[in-house]
Amino acid sequence: MRAAHPARMDFDTELVERLRAARRVAVFTGAGVSAESGVPTFRDAQTGLWARFRPEDLATPEAFRRDPATVWNWYAWRRELIGGVQPNPAHRAIAELQQRFDTLTVVTQNVDGLHQRAGSRDVVELHGNIWLDLCFECGRRSAQPGGGTEVPPRCAYCNGLLRPGVVWFGESLPPSAWDRALDCAQRADIFFCIGTSSLVEPAARLPHVARAAGAVLVQVNPVPTAHDAIAHHVLRGKAGVVMPALLEALERM
Numbered sequence: 001m002r003a004a005h006p007a008r009m010d011f012d013t014e015l016v017e018r019l020r021a022a023r024r025v026a027v028f029t030g031a032g033v034s035a036e037s038g039v040p041t042f043r044d045a046q047t048g049l050w051a052r053f054r055p056e057d058l059a060t061p062e063a064f065r066r067d068p069a070t071v072w073n074w075y076a077w078r079r080e081l082i083g084g085v086q087p088n089p090a091h092r093a094i095a096e097l098q099q100r101f102d103t104l105t106v107v108t109q110n111v112d113g114l115h116q117r118a119g120s121r122d123v124v125e126l127h128g129n130i131w132l133d134l135c136f137e138c139g140r141r142s143a144q145p146g147g148g149t150e151v152p153p154r155c156a157y158c159n160g161l162l163r164p165g166v167v168w169f170g171e172s173l174p175p176s177a178w179d180r181a182l183d184c185a186q187r188a189d190i191f192f193c194i195g196t197s198s199l200v201e202p203a204a205r206l207p208h209v210a211r212a213a214g215a216v217l218v219q220v221n222p223v224p225t226a227h228d229a230i231a232h233h234v235l236r237g238k239a240g241v242v243m244p245a246l247l248e249a250l251e252r253m
C-alpha cells in the first residue's frame, strides 16, 4: 500500500538549496521523534501505574539501588509499550534521507531503537538502548536467563542484578558514542535538531557545537525550545509531518 502522500509544505528555498548542496548531514533526535509512534515523551505525563513517578526519579542508579524491582518493572512496562509500536513517518523519512547524502548520521537521545527499525544504518545512541540487559555489578551484557521469576533477573556470570543498558541521570555517556556525536556535530553541513526539549546535558550541547563549527541548524518541533534562538531554520510542526514533506520537497525541486 503506497504511503499516504505527505502533506505538501513550502520550505524556504535557501534551506532546500543548502540541503541539495550538503554532503554531510547530522540528525539529532529526542523523544519527540517517537511521539507519533505512540511512545510518550519525557515531558508527557506518565500514564497508569507510573503516573505518580517522574522519569528523572526512576532513571537513576540511586533509584535502582533503593528499589531495583520498581525500576526494572518500569523498564519492562516501557519495553512492552515500545515493542508494540512501529516506526513513524518521521523515522522512515530520516532513513530515506540517508541515501541522498555522502553521510547522514543519526545521533539519538532515544533508547527505543526505532531509528534502526525504520532502516537508519548509521545511528549513535547517546543514552544506550532499552533492549540491552547489563549486569549492575560486573557490567557484562547478560541475556536474561530464561524462565527465572526473580525481579530483576540475575547475571549469569556474577549473580549481580541485571539493569537496562541505558544511561541513567548521573551516569556518563558511553565515551565512544559521545566522541562520535561530537565529531558529527563538528563536521556536519546541516544539523537537524528534531523533537528534543534540549534540557538534558551534555546532549543539549551538540546543536551549539554544530552551529559554532558552521553547520546550518534546522529545528523541527511543534513548540519553541531553547535552540530556536540559534537555529537558522525553525520548522514548526510534528516530525512525522515535516520530515516526509521535506523529503518530498527535495525530490520535487
Ligand code: BV8
Pocket (backbone or CB within 6 Å): 029, 030, 031, 032, 033, 035, 036, 041, 042, 043, 044, 056, 059, 109, 110, 111, 127, 166, 167, 168, 169, 170, 171, 172, 173, 194, 195, 196, 197, 198, 199, 200, 201, 202, 220, 221, 222, 223, 225, 237, 238, 239, 240
Ligand atoms: C551526565 C535514558 C555527568 C534513560 C536519559 C543541572 C543542570 C544541568 C545538567 C544537570 C543538572 N543536574 C544534573 C545534570 C546532568 C543531567 C541532566 O542533564 N539533567 C537534566 C534533567 C537537567 N545529565 C546527566 O546526568 C547525564 N550524565 O551528565 O554525567 C558525569 C560526568 C562525569 C562522571 C559522571 C557523570 C546523563 C543524561 C542521560 C539521562 N538518560 N535517557 C531512560 O530513557 O530511561 S535522558 C532522557 O530524557 C531521554 O533519553 C531524553 O534524552 C531526555 C528527554 O529529553 P527529550 O528527548 O528532549 O524529550 P522531552 O520529553 O524532554 O522533549 C520532547 C520534545 O519533543 C519536546 O520539545 C516536544 O515539544 C517535542 N515533540 C513532541 N511531539 C513531537 C515533538 N517534536 C516533533 N514531533 C512531534 N510529534
Ligand code: ZN
Pocket (backbone or CB within 6 Å): 135, 136, 137, 138, 139, 140, 155, 156, 157, 158, 159, 160
Ligand atoms: Zn555480573
